[in-house]
Amino acid sequence: MDQKTKGKLYGIGVGPGDPELLTVKAVKAIESADIIISPTKKMGKPSIALRIADPYINPETELVIMDFPMLSLSEERDKLEAQWGENADQIQKMLDDGKTAVFLTLGDPMVYSTYSYVMKFLLDRGMAVETISGVPSFCSLAAHLNLPLTQGEESLGIVGMTQPEAEVNAVLDAHQNIVVMKVSANAKGLAEALKKRHLENHFVMISNIGMANEKVTRNIEDLEGKVPYLSTVLIKKQNEA
């Protein structure tokens, strides 16, 4: 029997937080899976993605918490690659046993996800893999604020404050609209970059979106002070943000 025809891995995006923002297709994949894989950075503890998908998981379905250590990709790539390989081995065994496995990811599986690394290993080994899109967090942020990400003949950039300053600056200069992720990694640097470009009144920051302590601010001083860990900024040069 062809190995490729045995089991199958579905990599699914559970969206940004609200369980109702899962797609119909993702719900069906979860409901019919033999195994649910929940990746975690907190060694053995359930992930946010699992909490979001929970209402759709049959209590009798096997659940596998898979560790993905929180290491720096640029500094410890070798260690990470070894871990991804081990995780891929574990998934391959499930598929060899003829199981259907669902790998949960926050947001969309093709936007900053751990799944994307493991997927590559499994594809290289000829395994059956299907990726099911989810709503990325930046779309949800825009919907939450009723604020367009991009319109007409504008462009959109997505950048993280963990990237080198020159890369962040190039993105800030290249677009009419910019989503800045991981703001708390260098919020002061972002505040300076905004002031330098006279964009103090063209940004909005949202922290802890959808949670009880959610905060929305358009005040540059809030960016210069202590910024919550889960904060994202949307910059709109040609409109009010």
Added chain:
Amino acid sequence: MDQKTKGKLYGIGVGPGDPELLTVKAVKAIESADIIISPTKKMGKPSIALRIADPYINPETELVIMDFPMLSLSEERDKLEAQWGENADQIQKMLDDGKTAVFLTLGDPMVYSTYSYVMKFLLDRGMAVETISGVPSFCSLAAHLNLPLTQGEESLGIVGMTQPEAEVNAVLDAHQNIVVMKVSANAKGLAEALKKRHLENHFVMISNIGMANEKVTRNIEDLEGKVPYLSTVLIKKQNEA
């Protein structure tokens, strides 16, 4: 009675094409709506978004096809704004009558949608508006190809070939990963820009995604020839595309 407490408009993203890629929340909004609004550029003809949402629409729900003429935003903004205002008037009347209306948009409502303009008019008038995210087309493209849009400490740019050349070039230079929309507007220009940057082997073009005549190519010559109208390019500088 406060006008704001009467009806409500839901702007929902129906995703990229597969009806199963609607979110659970979008399906519920469609099922419980009094009126479904389907915007069209083809005067009076149903939109692709309506075809995607169709399996969830109760045949007894009122359907309104709303015209959005296909005019250039940069050249005929006044005419467009007049039309958006008229459409907003029509929706406001529905809400004043206490109706719940659902405005369908392809992909995500905050990414290049007609809805976003009408939303602004209604918000300015104090109407109740809720935007429900959908899967954007570029996420679906990446899932379809099992190809990550962005990973780790990389960034992502989204640009259209209808934008000025200098803007396109700035985006191509600013990011590790770039989604180029509306490729057919200037495919030869994109081919030149890729060659100039030695990126001939770092792109993939997908045309007519999910349709019978879908085509995926990594050959720069296909970009220099006749390119189908519905084509998108994903550029990945640091990996094979």
